[in-house]
Amino acid sequence: MVExxxxxxxxxxxxxKFAGAIALDGTKTIEVQEDKKEKLGFFARKKKEKxxxxxxxxxxxxxxxxxLLCLAPCLIILGIFTFYPIIKTFIVSFFPSYNYLRDTxxxxxxxxxxxxxxxxxxxxxMFNTVIMxxxxxxxxxxxxxxxxxxxxxxxxxQGVYQVIFFLPYVTNGMAFGLVFSTxxxxxxxxxxxxxxNALGGSSVAWTGTAExxxxxxxxxVITIYAIWNGLAFKILVFxxxxxxxxxxxxxAAQVDATPKGRVFTKITVPLLSPMILYITITSLMGAxxxxxxxxxxxxxxxxxxxxxxxxxxxxxIYKYFNQVTTSSRGATLLSQASAAALxxxxxxxxxxxxxxxxxxxxxxx
Amino acid sequence: xxxxxxxxxxxxxxxxxxxxxxxxxxxxxxxxGEAFKLLTIDDLKAKGTEKNPIVxxxxxxxxxxxxxxxxxxxxxxxxxxxxxxxxxxxxMTAVGGGYDGLRERVxxxxxxxxxxxxxxxxxxxxxxxxxxxxxxxxxxxxxxxDEEIGIDETDFVDSYWNEVEMKNLDGTEIIAGIPFNKSTxxxxxxxxxxxxxxxxxxxxxxxxxxxxxxNPTWDELATVSQKLRxxxxxAGGYTWTYNKKPNTATKTTYxxxxxxGSNFFITTAKQWCTSAEEAANVYTTADGxxxxxxxxxxxxxxxxxxxxxxxxxNIPNKVNQSYGSALMNNLEAFISxxxxxxxxxxxxxxxxxxxxxxxxxxxxxNSFRAVIQxxxxxxxxxxxxxxxxxxxxxxxxxxxxxxxxxTEFSMSTGYLPVRTSALESKTFTxxxxxxxxxxxxxxxxxIVATNNERAYFYTDPAxxxxxxxxxxxxTMMISIYCNNKDITEAMSTAxxxxxxxxxxxxxxxx
Numbered sequence: 103m104v105e106x107x108x109x110x111x112x113x114x115x116x117x118x119k120f121a122g123a124i125a126l127d128g129t130k131t132i133e134v135q136e137d138k139k140e141k142l143g144f145f146a147r148k149k150k151e152k153x154x155x156x157x158x159x160x161x162x163x164x165x166x167x168x169x170l171l172c173l174a175p176c177l178i179i180l181g182i183f184t185f186y187p188i189i190k191t192f193i194v195s196f197f198p199s200y201n202y203l204r205d206t207x208x209x210x211x212x213x214x215x216x217x218x219x220x221x222x223x224x225x226x227x228m229f230n231t232v233i234m235x236x237x238x239x240x241x242x243x244x245x246x247x248x249x250x251x252x253x254x255x256x257x258x259x260q261g262v263y264q265v266i267f268f269l270p271y272v273t274n275g276m277a278f279g280l281v282f283s284t285x286x287x288x289x290x291x292x293x294x295x296x297x298x299n300a301l302g303g304s305s306v307a308w309t310g311t312a313e314x315x316x317x318x319x320x321x322x323v324i325t326i327y328a329i330w331n332g333l334a335f336k337i338l339v340f341x342x343x344x345x346x347x348x349x350x351x352x353x354a355a356q357v358d359a360t361p362k363g364r365v366f367t368k369i370t371v372p373l374l375s376p377m378i379l380y381i382t383i384t385s386l387m388g389a390x391x392x393x394x395x396x397x398x399x400x401x402x403x404x405x406x407x408x409x410x411x412x413x414x415x416x417x418x419i420y421k422y423f424n425q426v427t428t429s430s431r432g433a434t435l436l437s438q439a440s441a442a443a444l445x446x447x448x449x450x451x452x453x454x455x456x457x458x459x460x461x462x463x464x465x466x467x
Numbered sequence: 468x469x470x471x472x473x474x475x476x477x478x479x480x481x482x483x484x485x486x487x488x489x490x491x492x493x494x495x496x497x498x499x500g501e502a503f504k505l506l507t508i509d510d511l512k513a514k515g516t517e518k519n520p521i522v523x524x525x526x527x528x529x530x531x532x533x534x535x536x537x538x539x540x541x542x543x544x545x546x547x548x549x550x551x552x553x554x555x556x557x558x559m560t561a562v563g564g565g566y567d568g569l570r571e572r573v574x575x576x577x578x579x580x581x582x583x584x585x586x587x588x589x590x591x592x593x594x595x596x597x598x599x600x601x602x603x604x605x606x607x608x609x610x611x612x613d614e615e616i617g618i619d620e621t622d623f624v625d626s627y628w629n630e631v632e633m634k635n636l637d638g639t640e641i642i643a644g645i646p647f648n649k650s651t652x653x654x655x656x657x658x659x660x661x662x663x664x665x666x667x668x669x670x671x672x673x674x675x676x677x678x679x680x681x682n683p684t685w686d687e688l689a690t691v692s693q694k695l696r697x698x699x700x701x702a703g704g705y706t707w708t709y710n711k712k713p714n715t716a717t718k719t720t721y722x723x724x725x726x727x728g729s730n731f732f733i734t735t736a737k738q739w740c741t742s743a744e745e746a747a748n749v750y751t752t753a754d755g756x757x758x759x760x761x762x763x764x765x766x767x768x769x770x771x772x773x774x775x776x777x778x779x780x781n782i783p784n785k786v787n788q789s790y791g792s793a794l795m796n797n798l799e800a801f802i803s804x805x806x807x808x809x810x811x812x813x814x815x816x817x818x819x820x821x822x823x824x825x826x827x828x829x830x831x832x833n834s835f836r837a838v839i840q841x842x843x844x845x846x847x848x849x850x851x852x853x854x855x856x857x858x859x860x861x862x863x864x865x866x867x868x869x870x871x872x873x874t875e876f877s878m879s880t881g882y883l884p885v886r887t888s889a890l891e892s893k894t895f896t897x898x899x900x901x902x903x904x905x906x907x908x909x910x911x912x913x914i915v916a917t918n919n920e921r922a923y924f925y926t927d928p929a930x931x932x933x934x935x936x937x938x939x940x941x942t943m944m945i946s947i948y949c950n951n952k953d954i955t956e957a958m959s960t961a962x963x964x965x966x967x968x969x970x971x972x973x974x975x976x977x
Contacts, residue, residue, distance in 0.1 A: 203577050203599050288787065311784040314950040407945035408952065408960045427574040428567075430598035431932035431968040 195440035202426040203433040214441035223410060224442060227418040228449075233321060234414065235389040238328040243381055245329060246336035251370065253337070254344050264341070271334035278331065279398040286323050286399075288312055309399055311407060320405060320412045327395050332388065336381050343377035344370065379461050383454060390450050391416050415446045495580055496522070498853040505607045506858050508615050512552045514855045520554035521859045524583035524851075527843075528562050528569045532811065533648075536879045537867075544866045555859045566843060567934070570595060577601060577850070584852045585860040587843040590630050590929030591937075593643045596848065597635060598931050603849040604641035608861045616858070618865055622886045624649075630926050631844050644844030645864050646885040648808075648876070651825075651840050651924065652730060653916040654683065655813040656802045657795060658821040664694045682919065683826045685735075685770070688723060688802070692779045695722040695801050723780035724791030726805035728944030729937045730839050731782065735771060736764035737837035737925060738828040746835050746925070755930035757965055759940065760958040761975035767828075768947065768954045775948055784945050806841070810881040810913035820909055822916035827923070840924035842882065881910045883917065932970045939964050 194200045195215070199208030218224050253263055270278070285293045286308035295305040307313035308323050347370070355365045371378070393416035396404050404421075405411025413421070422439035425432030515521040529537060541557050548555050560583070562569040570592040576582045577599050588596075596602035611617035620628060620642075627646035635641045662678045665671050670687050671680035699722070725731045733750045740746040740763055750759045775781050783791050791803030792812040803813055804825055814820045827836045845864045847857055866872060874889040876882060878898050884890050899911050927933060943961040946952040952960075955976060962972040 203574060205578065310787040311945055311949050312787050403942065406950050407942045408957060408964075409946070409950075425935075425968075427571045428938075429932055429935050429968070430574070430595045431935055431970065433574075435967070 191440045191443055194437050195444050196437075198437045199434055200437045201433045202436045203430060214437040215445070217438055218442045218445060223413065223421075224415075224418055226410070227413045227415045230412055231390055231392060231415045234324060234328065234392050235386060237321070238325045238332075239382065239385045239389050241325070242329040242332050242336060242385060243378065246333055246340055246381070247371075247374075247378075249333070250337050250340035250344055251366065253341060264337075267337050268334045270330060271338070275394065275398065278327075282323070282327055282399060283309065288315075311401070314406055315400070315411065317411065320400070323399055324392075324395060324412060327399060328389065328392065331395065332385060336385070339377050339381055340374060343374045347373045375461075379458075382461075383457060386453060386457065387450060390446065390453070393417050393420060415442070415449075419443050419446070495851060496584075496853055496856055499580065500850050501853050503603065503607070503849065503857070504854050505611060505616075506854050507613065508553070508858075511855060511858055511862075515554035515859075517549075517554050520556040521855050523555060523557045523585060523856055523860045523863060524560065525557055525860070525863070526560045526562050526569060526573075526583040526586040528564070528566045528587065530561075533808075533880050534559075534561055536876060540867055540872055540876065541863070544863055547866075548862065553859075553862070555862070557863060566592065570934070573601075573848075574599070580851050582848050582851045584856045585845060585847045585864065587647055587845055588644070589841075589843055589934070590633065590643070591927070591931075591933040593631075593633060593844070593846055594929050594931045594933065596846070597633065597643065600636065601848045601850040602643060603847040603852070603857060604635065604643065605645065605847065605861070606642050608858075608865075609642050609645075616861070616865075618645075618868075622870075622888050624885060624887060624890070626840055626924050626926060627842075627885050630929070633929065644846035645868055647843055647845040647864075647868060648880070648882040649840065649842035649885055650806045650808045650882050651838055651917050651920060652727075652734070652804055653807055653913055653920070654688075654802060654804050654823050654825055655792070655795065655810070655913075656680075656821055656823070657798075658819040660695065660698075660801045660818065661691065662821075664691055664698075668694070680821070680823045682830050683823060684830065685826045685828060688826045689774050689779050692722045692802070693777075696778055720799060721775075721778060721781045721785065722800060723802040724783045724788075724794055724800050724804070725780060726783065726791055726803065726809075727941070728782050728784070728948075729940040730841075731771075731804075732759070732764070732768070732940050732944055733927065734825065734837050734839050735767040735828075738835060739763045739767040739770075740835045740837075741833065742835060746837060751928055751930070751933060751936055753928045753930075755928075755932065755971070757936055757962070757970055757972040758975060760955075760962060760972070765954055765958075765976065772947060772954065782944060782948050785949050807881045807883065807913045807917060808842075810909050814909045820912070822909075822912045824916055824920045836923040837925050838920040838923045840926050877914070878908075878910060881913050883914065932965075932968055935968055936965060936970065 197207045198213035288307040288310040404413040422435040633643040737746040794800035870888045877884040939961040
């Protein structure tokens with residue numbers, strides 16, 4: 103009997119909840135009583151919580167207007183500039199003859215979606231966008247990561263180098279465009295063409311209208327532009343993450359004489375993985391929304407005249423959106439632009455979800 | 468107390484946000500968009516005071532140089548009106564992005580009524596404004612029996628006036644605007660380099676000690692251009708330096724550049740026609756159909772592309788430029804075909820500038836000759852104006868286009884006078900007569916060059932979407948001349964793009 107009591111008490115002791123109570127006498131009766139007490143306590147807590155909630159509700163009822171008033175500026179801005187356009191875009195996409203200038207809707211239909219999905223230019227735009235995403239995003243992340251690690255390991259003039267690499271982030275887009283138009287000028291005096299000519303090659307029409315720009319040349323220019331443009335922000339984020347990693351990990355690796363490459367893959371990358379995920383998602387979204395870089399490099403035709411060779415998904419949307427005010431004939435093209443915008447939105451959403459799901463196991467928080 | 472402060476702070480924030488959000492909406496004038504009623508000058512005098520004048524918003528798209536010539540005329544108008552007891556304040560705004568930028572700004576502002584009282588624009592832009600129901604027909608002003616309001620429409624150059632007579636939404640004919648600044652295309656050339664070749668070839672004649680090249684043809688121009696190429700290649704004979712290397716990326720440089728791709732296409736297509744009837748149906752038709760994919764236009768472009776491939780001429784885009792004038796100035800080209808309004812850009816102290824007519828296919832009796840006539844007209848918009856501001860705007864239009872002012876504006880800018888009385892006025896004829904003297908301005912040279920062209924002037928039919936057709940033709944020409952695209956294929960692509968806008972395109976090559 104005593105043994106049974108002891109066994110029961112041992113079993114119960116393992117539970118932290120009743121440890122104090124069992125320590126008193128260790129009987130089953132007490133255990134049951136405690137259960138009852140706990141149940142009573144649970145209800146009492148629930149009652150207390152409800153009371154608290156009720157009092158909070160009362161406070162909310164009393165002060166709701168303050169909350170609303172405080173949120174109002176934000177809500178107004180978001181309402182006008184974010185929610186209203188999104189809702190209107192959604193609605194307009196289902197009214198193919200919506201006229202922007204007159205704000206008349208016409209009849210409901212899926213014609214705009216059919217037009218977009220059967221348009222060769224849209225699929226060319228999607229293809230170009232995917233190429234830019236697939237090429238520029240991994241490359242830019244990899245380069246940013248390597249530069250960050252190098253920057254972090256430099257002892258002298260670290261601040262100076264950081265400023266140099268961060269400069270593109272605060273540089274005006276126009277200045278960026280000018281620099282690139284000099285580097286990739288199709289003329290002989292362009293920096294890249296000068297080098298090619300010096301090496302015995304012949305000039306390439308990288309940009310401009312003068313000659314047909316070869317597809318590969320255009321993609322090379324866009325990729326370099328995208329990498330350069332996004333590098334500074336990525337370095338900044340990675341550098342912040344890298345400096346937050348506990349030095350003990352590296353010291354332990356040093357003690358074990360672990361090769362530097364292994365330290366990078368086994369310590370740096372896993373511990374930076376939340377940052378890498380964040381940068382990957384934002385870079386992907388950014389790359390899917392590429393537009394200004396293509397216009398800056400190739401003009402509003404987004405490539406060779408008539409062909410819109412380097413048109414992107416967002417470029418396709420703008421192509422029709424811009425026509426809305428160009429002519430009263432173009433005023434009905436907003437529906438097509440809206441349909442394309444929604445298709446792109448769904449596409450990015452799916453890619454982002456897939457990416458988050460795929461990275462769940464590989465990201466160490 | 469704390470809550471009160473918070474409330475005030477939030478309320479101010481809301482007001483601020485609302486103000487910022489709504490600031491894009493245009494300021495409306497009193498009774499904006501009211502039904503039209505022709506007022507009298509006395510009504511206007513009674514309404515406007517020195518302290519509260521009637522405000523006229525006037526949008527144009529002139530650059531700095533032309534704006535500087537227009538501003539004194541507008542100031543004179545305000546002063547003269549004030550002397551008569553009419554207090555009118557004109558707010559001039561130069562909208563960026565050229566006339567297409569102005570049209571876009573107006574189209575964008577139509578929804579929020581952020582549009583001016585009056586503006587300048589091309590007839591196809593007016594088609595948009597008619598479509599959007601914001602253009603005020605000027606018939607009642609023009610035909611008013613009140614001398615202070617009405618004007619003599621017969622004094623305007625016929626071809627200019629025909630352009631502003633447009634169809635309203637209900638199909639009735641209206642006067643959509645008043646001709647304001649008109650130009651055409653001419654051929655500019657570096658006489659220091661070209662004259663010796665012209666003399667050698669016997670093109671033109673000597674007039675008062677100066678070599679004048681009259682009535683050039685495209686074949687003549689091609690021969691001159693070929694000679695220039697040969698001279699450049701053998702690097703001799705010129706007093707100026709040809710110091711730029713030919714561009715190896717674009718393989719060549721060209722002695723001749725033709726500015727506007729769309730004008731180039733339309734003009735040459737018409738010149739390749741054999742009758743006025745054929746020419747009227749070679750690009751677009753009066754009822755808004757696109758017909759430029761046809762044998763005649765194709766033949767014209769085959770002729771020009773063949774010569775372009777031989778390095779005879781090209782469009783400035785071929786060397787990443789927008790205008791031939793920049794290439795002339797840099798001594799990278801010798802001849803440029805462009806607007807008379809660009810005369811000052813073509814002039815340079817580095818060479819003697821001469822002007823002549825745009826080349827024709829032929830001057831044979833049976834041939835058809837064509838040169839584009841272009842330029843903007845002044846119009847009044849009804850949506851953000853009332854009957855007072857409309858009449859005030861009309862008085863400004865009347866003032867700016869009177870014989871004296873259209874003459875003055877023309878002499879200072881290179882645009883052509885819009886009235887016959889101005890063209891025949893002593894001031895203007897004296898100005899032109901002096902063109903060849905050392906004191907004669909380049910503007911006079913440009914205007915004199917148009918004398919021989921006036922008989923061949925044509926205008927595009929304006930319809931809703933006609934500006935889109937022009938845009939697509941411009942792109943098509945870049946595609947043909949810079950990207951070596953097959954002409955028929957480029958025409959088909961342009962048709963496909965235009966069909967996006969439900970513009971009817973007739974394929975006559977099919």
